[in-house]
Amino acid sequence: MPDMNVYKSLRFLLLAGAVAVRSETFDFVIAGAGTAGLVIANRLSERSDITVAVIEPGDDVRQDPDVQNVNFSFSSFNASINYQYPSVTSPALGSRNLTYRAGKAYGGTSTVNGMVYIRGDKAQYNAWEELGNEGWNWNSVFSYYKKGEKFIAPKSAQIAGGATYDKNVHGESGPLTIGFPSIISNGSFHDKALATWKALGLNPIADLNGGAPNGFVAAPQTLDPDANVREDSARAYYTPVEARPNLKIIKGTVKRITWANGHGGLAVASGFEIVSPSGKLVKIGARKEVVLSASAYRNPLILESSGVGNPQILKKLGIATKVNLPGVGESMQDHPIIAMTYSLKGSISGRIPYATMPTAQDVFGNKTASIAASTSAKLSEWAKAVSASSGGAISPSAIEKRFRIQHDLIFNKNITIAELFPSSTGTGVLAQFWTSMPFSWGSVHLGSKDNINTPTITPNLLSTDFDGEILAAVGRLSQKGYSTPPLSDLITDNTSPGYSKLPLNASDEQWATFLRENVLNGLHVVGTCAMLPKELGGVVDSEVRVHGTSNVRVVDASVIPMELSGHTMAPVYGVAEKAAAIIVASLG
Ligand SMILES: Cc1cc2nc3c(=O)[nH]c(=O)nc-3n(C[C@H](O)[C@H](O)[C@H](O)COP(=O)(O)OP(=O)(O)OC[C@H]3O[C@@H](n4cnc5c(N)ncnc54)[C@H](O)[C@@H]3O)c2cc1C
Numbered sequence: 001m002p003d004m005n006v007y008k009s010l011r012f013l014l015l016a017g018a019v020a021v022r023s024e025t026f027d028f029v030i031a032g033a034g035t036a037g038l039v040i041a042n043r044l045s046e047r048s049d050i051t052v053a054v055i056e057p058g059d060d061v062r063q064d065p066d067v068q069n070v071n072f073s074f075s076s077f078n079a080s081i082n083y084q085y086p087s088v089t090s091p092a093l094g095s096r097n098l099t100y101r102a103g104k105a106y107g108g109t110s111t112v113n114g115m116v117y118i119r120g121d122k123a124q125y126n127a128w129e130e131l132g133n134e135g136w137n138w139n140s141v142f143s144y145y146k147k148g149e150k151f152i153a154p155k156s157a158q159i160a161g162g163a164t165y166d167k168n169v170h171g172e173s174g175p176l177t178i179g180f181p182s183i184i185s186n187g188s189f190h191d192k193a194l195a196t197w198k199a200l201g202l203n204p205i206a207d208l209n210g211g212a213p214n215g216f217v218a219a220p221q222t223l224d225p226d227a228n229v230r231e232d233s234a235r236a237y238y239t240p241v242e243a244r245p246n247l248k249i250i251k252g253t254v255k256r257i258t259w260a261n262g263h264g265g266l267a268v269a270s271g272f273e274i275v276s277p278s279g280k281l282v283k284i285g286a287r288k289e290v291v292l293s294a295s296a297y298r299n300p301l302i303l304e305s306s307g308v309g310n311p312q313i314l315k316k317l318g319i320a321t322k323v324n325l326p327g328v329g330e331s332m333q334d335h336p337i338i339a340m341t342y343s344l345k346g347s348i349s350g351r352i353p354y355a356t357m358p359t360a361q362d363v364f365g366n367k368t369a370s371i372a373a374s375t376s377a378k379l380s381e382w383a384k385a386v387s388a389s390s391g392g393a394i395s396p397s398a399i400e401k402r403f404r405i406q407h408d409l410i411f412n413k414n415i416t417i418a419e420l421f422p423s424s425t426g427t428g429v430l431a432q433f434w435t436s437m438p439f440s441w442g443s444v445h446l447g448s449k450d451n452i453n454t455p456t457i458t459p460n461l462l463s464t465d466f467d468g469e470i471l472a473a474v475g476r477l478s479q480k481g482y483s484t485p486p487l488s489d490l491i492t493d494n495t496s497p498g499y500s501k502l503p504l505n506a507s508d509e510q511w512a513t514f515l516r517e518n519v520l521n522g523l524h525v526v527g528t529c530a531m532l533p534k535e536l537g538g539v540v541d542s543e544v545r546v547h548g549t550s551n552v553r554v555v556d557a558s559v560i561p562m563e564l565s566g567h568t569m570a571p572v573y574g575v576a577e578k579a580a581a582i583i584v585a586s587l588g
Pocket residue numbers: 031032033034035036037055056057058101102103104105106107108109110112113114115116117118252253254255293294295296298302452523524525555556557558566567568569570572
């Protein structure tokens with residue numbers, strides 16, 4: 001029989017080797033090494049007196065050629081790095097269900113996304129402060145955008161392809177490389193598109209990342225134009241710091257928050273319970289705080305598994321309520337998106353990343369004032385319907401307050417309300433468009449107590465009638481663009497859906513049917529752990545701390561309280577940089 005010491009070291013070897021994940025304690029533990037999670041991990045671990053662990057179910061895919069390839073396509077990604085969550089069906093979508101994709105890897109969705117980098121309008125950020133989040137406004141978030149960014153100015157080939165920029169709105173020494181694709185289209189598409197949109201009142205602008213994106217302009221991307229590879233948050237925020245001894249990524253899936261014995265009224269987290277790759281439950285301790293960066297689809301599931309959420313929902317799941325917080329998982333917002341295709345006379349070289357961003361005035365013309373008035377009169381009715389679909393989780397008056405601010409942004413602050421974004425298919429153009437600030441909100445919840453991996457997603461897209469009307473109006477503007485010279489000179493036909501199905505003079509009924517049958521989810525999901533006062537249905541306060549807890553923060557797309565006119569990745573980076581600074585400042 002071996003003596004006790006030999007036995008101990010054997011046992012240690014077994015724990016350290018065969019059982020890869022063991023119980024450990026760190027100062028901070030972060031759920032998810034995704035777009036936001038690695039920003040937080042990088043900034044917190046700058047402090048050498050702080051230990052940081054990140055729990056991530058996905059792998060390190062920095063060397064995967066499909067990830068590095070800047071030619072984005074959905075089909076590039078193996079399901080093993082690409083979650084595909086199904087939604088429930090809904091009548092507003094003709095009983096279709098939708099698929100919500102997201103990245104499962106170091107870098108999260110930034111490893112599988114389209115890389116387009118667009119921040120949105122100034123007034124939308126200022127509205128965060130108006131909603132009750134002190135210190136969250138355009139100027140403050142803008143300074144963190146610059147801190148995070150390493151902008152690579154376009155070179156002559158890209159300038160020939162239409163790339164322009166305003167140096168004053170970019171950072172040059174941050175970790176995140178941003179530039180224009182080296183294979184930007186150098187044919188006549190840019191000049192013709194510019195001339196057509198200008199004729200339709202959408203003037204060329206120099207840069208859409210300075211908070212005033214109204215017009216036509218080439219959009220930069222998170223890529224390194226010199227190396228011609230994708231820049232995701234793993235490459236930007238993990239590669240430079242992975243040797244830090246105080247930073248560790250642990251493979252596993254966070255199942256729930258573990259709680260210490262509370263003092264005062266606030267719940268105190270002691271760490272996470274995680275599911276290891278072999279399926280074992282392991283506790284990872286947090287001396288200071290836990291941070292949820294597991295995405296807008298997954299943070300609500302972790303909170304609900306931990307007893308934080310709507311007591312009615314928790315009771316049905318058989319989970320005791322620890323913190324009564326009905327906003328968890330509600331007010332999910334996304335961009336409803338349509339793609340049409342056009343065939344071309346010639347082929348198009350390279351990528352055509354040109355965004356056209358119209359305001360309400362650009363879309364509705366001289367009908368804008370009457371639509372502003374008629375929709376204002378309907379806000380309380382819409383708020384009641386959205387409240388009812390949340391089972392009363394958020395009151396009609398709270399939703400109406402949020403809707404009024406959104407309506408003011410659209411009709412008085414003149415934000416851009418839609419985006420038209422083409423991509424090249426070689427022989428054709430994929431003409432995508434979507435609207436930016438929907439009044440149709442859905443939800444994400446835990447479906448059953450033990451299934452931490454499958455969110456129950458209720459999209460509710462186009463469930464408020466105005467969202468369909470505005471999308472149809474933007475669709476008509478898109479059709480008008482492709483049928484107005486000189487852009488129309490390049491086009492031979494509308495190949496999908498085809499003018500026979502949806503003619504230029506299609507009626508409102510034809511549009512409504514077309515949208516119901518074809519609209520898709522833009523994959524720009526926000527709002528499911530909204531940063532808002534609790535009375536407005538909020539989940540985190542303006543220091544991104546979960547209401548009713550002392551040391552649980554949420555940082556990623558889920559805290560963004562309202563959809564933006566932009567894509568969501570840039571806002572996630574800006575929010576994460578600012579949130580990291582808030583957390584570091586709280587350390588003293
Ligand atoms: C196909 C596609 C294309 C897109 N294109 C663009 C684009 O061109 N431009 C743009 O701006 N936006 C785009 N987006 C959206 C944008 O990429 C996302 O909004 C953004 O990256 C989300 O970042 P996040 O930090 O919130 O979450 P993520 O980056 O998804 O990070 C979440 C991480 O948490 C991990 N995780 C999940 N569950 C758990 C758990 N229980 N425990 C621990 N870890 C967990 C995940 O594996 C993941 O790594 C696109 C999205 C998709 C899906």
